[in-house]
Amino acid sequence: MVRLTAIQLCSVPNVEENLVSIDAELARLTPAAASDEHIVVLPECCLFFGGKDAEQLAVSKRSLKDKLARLAKKYQVFLVAGSIPLVTSAKIEDKFTNSSCVFSPQGHELIQYDKIHLFDVNVEDNEKSYRESRYTQAGDKICCWQAATVNIGLTICYDLRFPELYRQLRLLGADIITVPSAFTVVTGKAHWQTLLQARAIENQVYIVAAGQQGTHLNGRETWGHSMIISPWGEILSCIEQGIGSISVEFSRHELDKVRAAMPVTEHNQFESTLKRPN
Numbered sequence: 001m002v003r004l005t006a007i008q009l010c011s012v013p014n015v016e017e018n019l020v021s022i023d024a025e026l027a028r029l030t031p032a033a034a035s036d037e038h039i040v041v042l043p044e045c046c047l048f049f050g051g052k053d054a055e056q057l058a059v060s061k062r063s064l065k066d067k068l069a070r071l072a073k074k075y076q077v078f079l080v081a082g083s084i085p086l087v088t089s090a091k092i093e094d095k096f097t098n099s100s101c102v103f104s105p106q107g108h109e110l111i112q113y114d115k116i117h118l119f120d121v122n123v124e125d126n127e128k129s130y131r132e133s134r135y136t137q138a139g140d141k142i143c144c145w146q147a148a149t150v151n152i153g154l155t156i157c158y159d160l161r162f163p164e165l166y167r168q169l170r171l172l173g174a175d176i177i178t179v180p181s182a183f184t185v186v187t188g189k190a191h192w193q194t195l196l197q198a199r200a201i202e203n204q205v206y207i208v209a210a211g212q213q214g215t216h217l218n219g220r221e222t223w224g225h226s227m228i229i230s231p232w233g234e235i236l237s238c239i240e241q242g243i244g245s246i247s248v249e250f251s252r253h254e255l256d257k258v259r260a261a262m263p264v265t266e267h268n269q270f271e272s273t274l275k276r277p278n
Helices: 015-028 055-059 064-075 157-161 163-171 185-203 252-261
Strands: 002-008 037-041 078-087 096-103 109-114 120-122 129-131 144-146 151-154 176-178 206-209 213-215 221-223 226-229 235-239 244-250
Touching: 002 015, 002 206, 002 226, 015 064, 015 244, 037 206, 055 078, 064 078, 064 096, 078 109, 096 151, 151 163, 157 185, 163 185, 185 206, 185 221, 185 226, 226 244, 235 244
Parallel strands: 002 037, 037 078, 151 176, 176 206
Antiparallel strands: 002 244, 078 096, 096 109, 120 129, 144 151, 206 226, 213 221, 226 235
16 A cells, blocks of 8 residues: 655744654654555755745755655655755755655655756745745756655646646656645645646646645745645645645555546647656
């Protein structure tokens, strides 16, 4: 059996405090059987959020992966660690990558996805303008991770608005696509659920979307409404507000049934122009 879990947080600009919160939420989950796979998704910026973007440069140089790997091992889960700031591979001094890392129940890092689409937009909220690219280096590789029984595609937040990425992940064999996020209240209320359901329906995949929710120390307000959606577009579980988690069982039978009844991937007459990962 494969269990899917999304954890919703209200992260603060303090790594240690956020680790305590994540540890507490993992402790509340029902332990999986030894033969099961339990995939747990954390939100975007799970270890540092609500401070100044420039502060993440210092955070990116800390041993964040080791701390998350220990939690995956402690609770025997595949931990999709939402996103964390990491030093760029090119060692660009004034930038970091916003990266989603997957850790095994043995505490090993399995894959790292660097957010491709950066949130440089104007929003009618109390912050007005977001320029993620000022300190963040965009990624350039699409990432799918093959577990024992499922294939998982990785995305982060603003990626959700780019269906071409999700189509490419589906063509690479994704059964599940993870969407760790920190949607604003304004954009979340308008588009979050609609976009998540569209990506699930278009690509006939499970969507596991884990969000930040609440008012953070810098005044930014995030939407929450973490949810898990079926390949048919049904909301299987949702936590609207507060800190907590939701879980569902992945069904290979339901996935295959939807794809066999409506084989949209085979019927698609458009060729993707996106580059495949190396």
